[in-house]
Amino acid sequence: MKVVQSSRQSRVAGVAFLLLVLVLLTAPMWASRGHISLLIEFFYFLALAEIWNLLAGFAGIVSLGQQAFLGLGGYALFFVTMHWQWNPVLSLIFAAVAGGVIAIPVTLVVFRLHGAYLAIGTWVVAEVFKLVFSDINSLGAGSGISLPSSVAHAVNFGSFSRNTVLYCIALAVALLSILCAYALLRSQVGLELSAIRDDEKAARSAGVNSFRIKLLVFIAAGAATAMTGALIYLSKLRISPGSAFDINWTSYIIFIVVIGGLGTLEGPMVGAIVYFVLRQYLSDLGSWYLIVLGAVAVAVMLKMPSGIWGTLAKRYSLSLFPTQRRLVFSEEDLLPGQQTVDAALTR
Amino acid sequence: MKLLTVSNLNATYGDFQALYGVCLEAAEGEAIAVIGANGAGKSTLLNTIAGSVASKGDAIRFAGEPIGGLHPWQIVARGIALVPEGRRLFASLTVEENLLMGAYSRSRDAHSLDEIYKIFPQLRSRARQSSLSLSGGEQQMVAIGRALISKPRLLMCDELSLGLAPKIVGEIYETLALIRERGVTLIVVEQNVRQAMAFADRVYCLQEGRVSLEGISTQLHPDQVSRAYFGIRQNQSQGDLPDLDSGSPGVRSDFNSEASGPTNSGFAGEGRA
Amino acid sequence: MSGWMDSILQGLLLGAIYGLFATGLSLVFGVMRLVNVAHGDLIVLSAFLALWIEKALGLPSPFLTLIVLLPLMFLVGYVLQRTILNKALGEDILRPVLITFGLSVIVQNGLLEAFSANPQKLIGGRLETASVHLPGGLMAGAFPLLTLAVSVAVIGLMQWTLYRTALGRALRATSDDRQTAAMMGVKTPHVFALATGIALATVALAGVFTGVRASFDAFSGPDWLIFAFEAVIIGGLGSLWGTLAGGITLGIAQTVGARFSPAWQLLSGHLAFLVILVLLPRGFFPRRVD
Numbered sequence: 067m068k069v070v071q072s073s074r075q076s077r078v079a080g081v082a083f084l085l086l087v088l089v090l091l092t093a094p095m096w097a098s099r100g101h102i103s104l105l106i107e108f109f110y111f112l113a114l115a116e117i118w119n120l121l122a123g124f125a126g127i128v129s130l131g132q133q134a135f136l137g138l139g140g141y142a143l144f145f146v147t148m149h150w151q152w153n154p155v156l157s158l159i160f161a162a163v164a165g166g167v168i169a170i171p172v173t174l175v176v177f178r179l180h181g182a183y184l185a186i187g188t189w190v191v192a193e194v195f196k197l198v199f200s201d202i203n204s205l206g207a208g209s210g211i212s213l214p215s216s217v218a219h220a221v222n223f224g225s226f227s228r229n230t231v232l233y234c235i236a237l238a239v240a241l242l243s244i245l246c247a248y249a250l251l252r253s254q255v256g257l258e259l260s261a262i263r264d265d266e267k268a269a270r271s272a273g274v275n276s277f278r279i280k281l282l283v284f285i286a287a288g289a290a291t292a293m294t295g296a297l298i299y300l301s302k303l304r305i306s307p308g309s310a311f312d313i314n315w316t317s318y319i320i321f322i323v324v325i326g327g328l329g330t331l332e333g334p335m336v337g338a339i340v341y342f343v344l345r346q347y348l349s350d351l352g353s354w355y356l357i358v359l360g361a362v363a364v365a366v367m368l369k370m371p372s373g374i375w376g377t378l379a380k381r382y383s384l385s386l387f388p389t390q391r392r393l394v395f396s397e398e399d400l401l402p403g404q405q406t407v408d409a410a411l412t413r
Numbered sequence: 414m415k416l417l418t419v420s421n422l423n424a425t426y427g428d429f430q431a432l433y434g435v436c437l438e439a440a441e442g443e444a445i446a447v448i449g450a451n452g453a454g455k456s457t458l459l460n461t462i463a464g465s466v467a468s469k470g471d472a473i474r475f476a477g478e479p480i481g482g483l484h485p486w487q488i489v490a491r492g493i494a495l496v497p498e499g500r501r502l503f504a505s506l507t508v509e510e511n512l513l514m515g516a517y518s519r520s521r522d523a524h525s526l527d528e529i530y531k532i533f534p535q536l537r538s539r540a541r542q543s544s545l546s547l548s549g550g551e552q553q554m555v556a557i558g559r560a561l562i563s564k565p566r567l568l569m570c571d572e573l574s575l576g577l578a579p580k581i582v583g584e585i586y587e588t589l590a591l592i593r594e595r596g597v598t599l600i601v602v603e604q605n606v607r608q609a610m611a612f613a614d615r616v617y618c619l620q621e622g623r624v625s626l627e628g629i630s631t632q633l634h635p636d637q638v639s640r641a642y643f644g645i646r647q648n649q650s651q652g653d654l655p656d657l658d659s660g661s662p663g664v665r666s667d668f669n670s671e672a673s674g675p676t677n678s679g680f681a682g683e684g685r686a
Numbered sequence: 687m688s689g690w691m692d693s694i695l696q697g698l699l700l701g702a703i704y705g706l707f708a709t710g711l712s713l714v715f716g717v718m719r720l721v722n723v724a725h726g727d728l729i730v731l732s733a734f735l736a737l738w739i740e741k742a743l744g745l746p747s748p749f750l751t752l753i754v755l756l757p758l759m760f761l762v763g764y765v766l767q768r769t770i771l772n773k774a775l776g777e778d779i780l781r782p783v784l785i786t787f788g789l790s791v792i793v794q795n796g797l798l799e800a801f802s803a804n805p806q807k808l809i810g811g812r813l814e815t816a817s818v819h820l821p822g823g824l825m826a827g828a829f830p831l832l833t834l835a836v837s838v839a840v841i842g843l844m845q846w847t848l849y850r851t852a853l854g855r856a857l858r859a860t861s862d863d864r865q866t867a868a869m870m871g872v873k874t875p876h877v878f879a880l881a882t883g884i885a886l887a888t889v890a891l892a893g894v895f896t897g898v899r900a901s902f903d904a905f906s907g908p909d910w911l912i913f914a915f916e917a918v919i920i921g922g923l924g925s926l927w928g929t930l931a932g933g934i935t936l937g938i939a940q941t942v943g944a945r946f947s948p949a950w951q952l953l954s955g956h957l958a959f960l961v962i963l964v965l966l967p968r969g970f971f972p973r974r975v976d
Contacts, residue, residue, distance in 0.1 A: 128783050130723070175960050178967040179919070181779040182721030186915045187963075190956055193912060197953045313908060317791055324784055353795040360791035367785045368773055463869055485868040495869055503862040506855065514859050517852065518871020559870070 067393060079386035090237060094230040102233050106301055108342055109240035113294045114315070115322040115334035116243040117287050123329030124251065124259050125283040126266075128181075130316055131188030134172070134195045135165045135288045137310030139295030141205055144305055147217045149204070154221050155235065158296045165292020169285040177281065189313065196311035210306025218303055232301050239297055243290060244387075248331055250286075251389040255279060260389075263329075317356070321363045327373030331387040336375040414477060416441045416598050417462070417567060422472040424454075424461045431457040433622045439567070444589075444599040446613035446630065448606050450642060453619040455602040456498050459569045462600075463495040464488040475567070490518045494565035498572045498602075500556040502544040508555055509540040515559035522564055529558040532588060550581035557585070561592065568592065569600045574608060586612050606638065620644040688823060693941045695820075699830035701937025702837040703899065705930035706892045707914035708921075709841055710885030712929045715918070717861045717881040718775060720782050724790035726911030728886060731793055732759055732893025733902050734801055736808055748808040748894055755890045763886030767879040775878070790907065797904035808897035833895050837933075840888055841926050847884075848926075857881060909952075916959040922969030931970055935962070 094102060114132070121127045139161040146152045146160050172191055179187040200208040221228045250256050261269035262276045270276055299305045318341065326337020344362075348355040370377050378384060417439040424432040431454045439445050447455050460466045462473055464485035471479050480488055494515070502511050509526065516523035530537040533554040539547060544555060553573060560568055570589070574582040586608060593599055603609035610616055610630040618626035618641040626633070626641030711725050722728075732755060739751040770789075774782040816828035848854035860867040860877055868874050896902065896910070913936060921932025936955050943954020962969075 122780060126780075128780055130783075130787070175964055178963055181719075182715075182723075182783050183915070183919065185783050186721065186723070186912065187919075189908070190912055190916070190959065194953065194956045194960070197956070201949065317787070320784060320787060328780065353798045356795040357792050357799070360788045360795070364770070364785050364788040364792070367781055367788065368770065371781065465865055465869065484873070485865075486871045486873050489869055489871045497866060497869070501863055501866045503859045503866070505858050505862050510855055510859075513852075514855060514867070514870045514872075517856060563871070 069393060073385070073388060076385055076388045083386065087237075087241065091234075094226075094233055099229060102229055103301075104342070106229075106233055106236040108338060109236035110294050110298050110301075111318065111322060111341070112334060112338045113236075113240045113243040114291065114319050115326070115338060116240075116247055116331070117290045117294070118316075118319045119323045119328060119331075119334050120247045120250070121283060121287045122323070123333075124256075124263065125280050126263055127280060127284060128185040129188045129284075129287075130185045130313070131190070131192035132287070132291050132319065133311050133313060133315040134188070134192035135169070135291035136295035136298065136315055137192075137195060137199065137305075137307070138168060139165055139292030139297075140299035140305045140310045141199060142292065143296035143299055144205060144211060144213060147220075148214065154217055154300055155231075158235070158293050158300075161296035162289045162293035165295075166285050166289030168292075169288030172288070173281050173284055177277070177284075192311050192313070196307045199307045199311070206306065208307060210304060210309070212304045213300075221300065232297075235297060236301075239294055243294075244331060246290075248387050248389070250283075251331070255282070256389060259283070317359075321359050323373075324363050325366050325373055327376030327379070329372075330376055330379060331389070332379070332384075333373050333375040337373065340374065415439060416443075416476060417600075418474045419458075419462070420472055420474075422458070422461065422468060424457050424466055424468060426457075426466070431622050432461070435619070435622070435624055437617055437624070439598055439600060441566070441598055442593075442596055443615065444593055444601065444613045446609035446616045447600065447602045447619060448604070448609050448616060448638075448642065449619035449625075451604070452621075454622040455619055456571050457622075458619070459495060459571050459600070459602055462488075462569065463493060486518060489563060489565075492564070492566035494560035494563050494568050496553075496556045496560045496568070496570045496573065498575070500552050502552055502555055502559075504543075504545055506544060507541050508536055508544055508547065511544050511555050512536075512558050512562055515562040519563045524562045524564055526562075529562050532561070532591065533558055549576050550578070550585070553577060553581075553585060554588075557588070561597075565597060567598045567600065569602070571602045572604060573601065574603060574605045582608060606642070610638070618642055689945070690942075691822065692824060693945050694938055695824055695826060696830075697938030697941035698934050699826060699834055699937070700941060701917075701934030702830070702834035702930070703892065703896055703933070704913045704917045704936050705933030706833070706837045706840060706888065706895065707910055708917035708929045708933055709837075709844065709926060710888040710892070711914045712918050712921075712923075712926055713844065713888075714882055714885045716924055717857050718864075718878050719861075720771065720775060721786070721915075722771075722789075722882075722885075723783060723786040723911065724793055724907070725889070725914060726909065727790045727793040727797075727907030728759075728762075728889050729893045729896065729910050730797060730902055730904065730907045732890045733808065733897035734797055734806065734904075735759075736890075736894045736897055737801075737806055740808070747811060748898060749810075752890065752894055755894065756887050759886040759890035760883040763889075764879045764883035766886075767882035768875060771882065772875050772878055790911075794904055794907055801904065803903060805901040805903045806897075807901040808894065810898035814898065829898065833899070836891065836895065837930060840891065841930055844884070844888075845926055853877075853880070913955075916955070918969075920959060920962050920969055922972040924973035925969075925971040928969060928971035928973070935970075 090105075093105065097105070114136070118129065118132055121129055142161040142164040143154065143157045146157045147154050152160065176184060176187045176191060199205065205211055218228065221231050223231050251259065258269065258274045258279055261272065261274055262279065266276055295310070299310070322337035322341045323334050324337070325340050326335065327333025344359065345355070348358055351358070366373060372380060415438045417437070419435060419437040422432055422435040423430065435454070435458060437445070437447075437458070447458060449455050457466060461468050464480070464483055464487070468481040470481045473479065473481050475491060475493060478491075480491065503514060506514065512526060512529055535551060536554055536558065539551065544552065547555065557570070573585055577585070582605070589599060589601070589612065601609060601613060610633070613630050616626070616628060616630045616633060617624055618638060620641060621644060625644060626637060707726075707729060711722065714720050714722060735758070736748050736751040736755055739745070739754055740748050743754075745751060770785065771782070774785045810829060813829050813832070814827075817825050818828055818831060820826050848858060856867065856872045856877055859870065860872055860874060864874055913933075916936050917933035918929050919932065920935050921928030921930070936959065939958035940951045940955040944951040
């Protein structure tokens with residue numbers, strides 16, 4: 067017998083996904099500037115959502131403070147390009163490292179809390195970051211700072227415009243977040259995460275170090291969010307504590323993940339599409355837009371807790387990025403007198 | 414008319430079916446025992462009657478009325494009380510407060526605290542203590558008192574003897590006999606088969622969610638009960654049946670002998686909360 | 687020296703209102719393990735409602751609005767719990783956090799739409815400026831003292847309810863073991879709704895008192911939620927008096943920090959919270975083992 071993770075459906079979907087990525091890669095050649103900018107936004111929201119989904123849907127950690135790392139990444143970018151004259155694209159790596167490193171002391175504090183209190187604790191951390199960065203004069207303090215044009219232009223790569231380069235980076239970041247999450251979930255760590263999610267006590271008695279795993283996932287999420295934050299502010303060109311550490315980042319991410327489907331890799335993709343479509347039509351409404359978003363999220367959580375994708379996937383047994391493991395028996399496993407049984411050992 | 418009739422009851426926990434077509438009856442004033450191994454569905458049966466697990470409309474009738482779709486708080490108001498498995502006392506409440514909680518649904522009709530203390534005199538001195546500070550036997554008394562205070566017509570007890578020394582178990586069953594004399598109908602779930610059969614008029618045996626045996630306790634043979642307990646059908650192997658009982662059933666007064674129940678649970682000493 | 691004493695006194699009085707913020711949060715968490723992320727926004731809602739009621743009824747003092755506001759907010763809490771939050775309860779901690787977070791966004795933006803972004807303030811009149819001489823040459827504002835008295839009274843009343851009434855017994859039993867409480871006759875959906883109703887009544891009080899103390903706007907909610915939450919954690923989960931102590935500790939940390947620089951007020955509060963969290967993870971007076 068063997069453990070099988072893919073199915074015919076997922077292999078077909080995998081090919082389709084690959085084709086889609088190839089098409090997206092060529093977008094700068096045929097899409098308008100405005101659409102490219104929109105896609106950049108789409109990709110970084112998708113990345114943020116996949117990361118948050120990994121934390122909340124798979125590791126069971128609800129973070130209301132990922133904006134702490136987002137802002138940290140943005141400021142890391144500004145710092146390293148302005149004060150150390152680093153290439154902005156390399157700065158993204160620096161931002162990721164900074165995010166991961168800072169996440170360590172954050173976990174020491176925040177992991178003393180549990181559940182909803184942990185969630186609010188992460189929010190407090192974000193507020194602390196906001197207050198601290200409001201005090202750093204070399205980075206613009208409370209009113210913020212703009213990226214010098216020399217740095218902005220340094221993003222150009224040969225004949226490719228800044229927009230195109232940003233687009234490619236954004237696409238790469240989104241793909242990376244999806245694929246890394248996928249790889250993680252298909253690995254041993256992913257199996258342990260599933261066990262923790264189903265029954266933490268049982269998982270621990272089976273030898274899973276749940277605390278260490280959650281720690282690792284949180285640190286990785288911090289690094290990934292910081293890198294995405296650097297990308298965001300590289301495209302925005304101006305940063306301020308109020309915007310970088312704004313809780314609304316988390317609001318939008320939560321809506322995307324909840325509406326799309328918590329705990330599935332495909333969910334955030336669906337959610338991001340819904341979010342952007344809603345934004346197109348509702349952005350004129352000002353604060354009503356957020357009210358509608360909030361109401362939709364609450365309604366979805368009450369009526370369709372698995373989100374749009376989650377509900378569809380359960381109904382029609384869909385899985386494009388299968389993270390389940392199935393135990394498949396073959397003839398060799400049978401004892402005399404037995405018949406084959408297709409046992410499904412689900413997560 | 415029987416006080417309680419359970420007809421063809423199916424109960425599921427999510428995807429898992431715990432009871433398959435269970436039928437059970439209790440007449441007013443009877444003492445019924447439900448025995449079976451771990452996981453046979455005994456607690457599920459009691460929880461379903463008490464309303465913690467939902468059941469469909471007509472499967473359970475109490476005093477002629479269907480109670481399947483009712484909430485637990487509605488069912489207790491009708492006169493069914495449960496002493497849950499593991500006691501489940503309220504940890505932040507004192508002994509007295511735990512007892513008073515039992516009367517919550519029937520504040521006017523309930524017994525007074527005094528009457529409960531008459532049945533369990535040891536509790537009177539412990540009234541203001543935290544329920545957690547009591548020994549296992551005393552906790553069991555509080556749990557029974559808490560169920561009793563609502564003046565139920567039907568009292569259900571889930572695994573009373575679990576974690577208690579034989580002497581204490583004996584005392585508790587003596588008290589149950591007194592309660593029975595006051596006219597309360599009793600359903601007792603027990604893994605301690607000897608105890609259950611010694612106490613009850615009729616016995617039901619559950620095996621993997623089904624009733625595998627039913628009968629008057631004095632008329633059942635230990636072999637029959639063994640087979641029903643383990644799910645061995647009549648025609649299967651005769652040899653090597655585990656010994657359920659060294660004596661014969663129906664010797665009602667023999668409370669103090671070692672119970673040799675097949676799973677032999679409950680002898681880790683008293684006080685296991 | 688008296689400067690320090692003064693700061694500590696002001697911190698104590700400030701902390702009283704944080705304690706009041708936190709009381710409702712503590713009660714709801716104690717009874718049903720629910721943390722309402724919209725708690726702070728509901729305090730802001732109360733403050734705005736008080737403003738509106740005062741104007742609509744032509745009342746001379748915002749405190750009089752409480753006659754209407756207290757039962758109103760109780761009702762809001764009851765309905766909110768019965769219709770939405772009861773469905774959010776369960777083993778999953780994700781759902782309640784996400785649902786109440788969604789509510790928070792709705793309330794904030796709803797307030798923005800209804801009342802615009804301008805900061806508002808409730809006028810307390812002469813009470814705001816009156817002060818009282820205390821021993822040791824210290825001066826305390828009459829209004830902050832009143833707030834302290836109200837906080838103590840509210841918590842005292844709540845403790846009395848929890849420990850001396852049948853309802854309180856039911857609330858505590860339900861928080862210990864919801865399923866068994868139901869089997870005793872406790873109508874859990876109703877009892878949960880009563881708890882939230884009571885919590886929102888305290889929120890109404892908190893809203894009026896904080897509205898008089900300082901200005902507020904549609905987005906003040908999260909700050910207040912965080913203060914309430916910090917008070918609960920510092921004080922220890924499950925203890926109402928602990929929550930007041932936690933609030934006072936927070937208040938003192940803030941005012942002492944403000945002595946060094948006004949910009950440091952908030953930050954010193956947060957840092958004190960973080961330090962206490964690391965050194966005493968269960969707070970000053972932990973009661974439950976969660």
